[in-house]
Amino acid sequence: MSAPKIKFDLQIKYGTEYGPEEERAVLEVLRQGAPTSGEACLQFERDLAAYCGVAHARAVSNGTAALFLSLVAVGLKRGDRILTSPITWIATAAAGVTLGAEVDFVDIDPVTYNLDPNRLEEKITPNTKAILPVHLYGQCCDMDPLLAVARRHGVAVIEDACHAIGAEYQGRKAGSFGVTGCFSFHEQKNISTLGEGGMVVTNDPAVFERVALYRSHCTRVYGRSTKYCALDEAKFPMGRRFWWQDFDDCGYNFRMTDVQGAVGVVQLRKLDALNQRRRDHAAYLSAGLRDVPGLTLPVVAPERTHVFHLYPVQIDSAEFGLTRDEFVHAMLHERGVKVGTHYTPLHCTTAFQRRGFKRGQFPVAESVAERLVTLPLNPRQSREALDYLIQSVRALRRR
Numbered sequence: 273m274s275a276p277k278i279k280f281d282l283q284i285k286y287g288t289e290y291g292p293e294e295e296r297a298v299l300e301v302l303r304q305g306a307p308t309s310g311e312a313c314l315q316f317e318r319d320l321a322a323y324c325g326v327a328h329a330r331a332v333s334n335g336t337a338a339l340f341l342s343l344v345a346v347g348l349k350r351g352d353r354i355l356t357s358p359i360t361w362i363a364t365a366a367a368g369v370t371l372g373a374e375v376d377f378v379d380i381d382p383v384t385y386n387l388d389p390n391r392l393e394e395k396i397t398p399n400t401k402a403i404l405p406v407h408l409y410g411q412c413c414d415m416d417p418l419l420a421v422a423r424r425h426g427v428a429v430i431e432d433a434c435h436a437i438g439a440e441y442q443g444r445k446a447g448s449f450g451v452t453g454c455f456s457f458h459e460q461k462n463i464s465t466l467g468e469g470g471m472v473v474t475n476d477p478a479v480f481e482r483v484a485l486y487r488s489h490c491t492r493v494y495g496r497s498t499k500y501c502a503l504d505e506a507k508f509p510m511g512r513r514f515w516w517q518d519f520d521d522c523g524y525n526f527r528m529t530d531v532q533g534a535v536g537v538v539q540l541r542k543l544d545a546l547n548q549r550r551r552d553h554a555a556y557l558s559a560g561l562r563d564v565p566g567l568t569l570p571v572v573a574p575e576r577t578h579v580f581h582l583y584p585v586q587i588d589s590a591e592f593g594l595t596r597d598e599f600v601h602a603m604l605h606e607r608g609v610k611v612g613t614h615y616t617p618l619h620c621t622t623a624f625q626r627r628g629f630k631r632g633q634f635p636v637a638e639s640v641a642e643r644l645v646t647l648p649l650n651p652r653q654s655r656e657a658l659d660y661l662i663q664s665v666r667a668l669r670r671r
């Protein structure tokens with residue numbers, strides 16, 4: 273295998289792979305005029321709902337829209353509070369902030385890097401409306417204790433399952449535990465719908481109706497209406513062909529296109545095989561790096577099926593011989609491998625420092641983030657690419 277091909281396989285940019293089946297699906301919808309949300313999206317929704325074991329699913333334009341619509345659907349309003357992990361992509365917290373809510377964070381478990389349910393209850397106030405657990409890097413949060421706290425306080429749980437499509441906790445799929453589960457099909461995710469896309473899943477019919485309404489400007493089309501029509505039906509006998517439109521509220525356009533939906537149908541069929549490849553690659557990396565001093569490799573907690581959206585590693589600089597930042601730099605410039613740093617703790621970012629957060633507030637998240645890198649992992653990687661990655665990490669230790 274050529275060096276450039278190995279290096280391409282070691283970029284974290286693309287999380288899935290497409291083949292002739294996706295090409296055929298795109299062409300078919302294109303020949304039908306490539307509409308917005310239509311039959312292909314409906315099929316994708318039915319398939320993903322069945323896959324997750326839930327009653328309803330609605331395709332949306334991205335994962336951020338899925339989170340946003342979920343919060344709208346549970347009635348989040350200005351001044352309400354939401355709780356989430358400080359170690360996540362900003363979308364998890366920003367969806368609530370843009371609706372006028374206040375965000376607070378719950379520190380993380382140092383082993384799984386997920387929100388620590390033992391620290392949750394002390395953060396709940398009378399204004400807390402929703403908890404957004406993030407199944408980080410593809411591993412589910414410890415949902416039993418988290419759901420118990422939420423139930424005790426009557427708080428909605430909205431799962432950010434954007435990293436975790438197909439992941440399981442106690443044999444149940446990520447996304448099926450909360451009032452809603454939110455997925456992203458961005459280009460880096462385990463499956464993608466042409467670079468962008470998302471889905472909300474839920475068992476609650478009222479929540480589903482609100483998600484569906486607000487996704488598309490709260491539009492209701494009536495088969496035959498007298499309420500909003502001044503026309504005298506006796507003079508204009510249009511009968512059943514007559515329709516009129518009303519809007520329940522001001523909503524959004526967060527629809528998915530049918531070309532994306534058609535690709536989603538095909539990608540979902542491949543998901544389990546793609547996730548298995550990710551697990552195999554993670555096991556290969558762990559075997560190849562297990563004896564390297566100064567590295568903390570990912571741990572799969574009991575009763576979880578991890579889907580390794582990312583492969584997180586903590587670097588102890590005293591033992592390894594490089595700091596996190598030196599490691600990232602050397603991997604890129606000496607080995608041509610792009611290593612990630614997912615994520616800067618949100619309370620340390622400008623957006624949340626402006627909202628009054630201070631360094632030091634979530635010490636576990638901060639100490640983990642200072643040491644954490646994510647090694648490239650995707651289902652396209654060849655053995656040679658994985659070997660090159662392992663050799664590269666090993667070569668940098670105490671040179």
Ligand SMILES: Cc1ncc(COP(=O)(O)O)c(C=O)c1O
Binds near residue numbers: 363432469
């Ligand atoms: C944890 C998490 N939540 C939410 C999102 C938002 O998804 P999208 O980019 O599709 O809006 C992402 C995207 O990267 C994510 O990683």
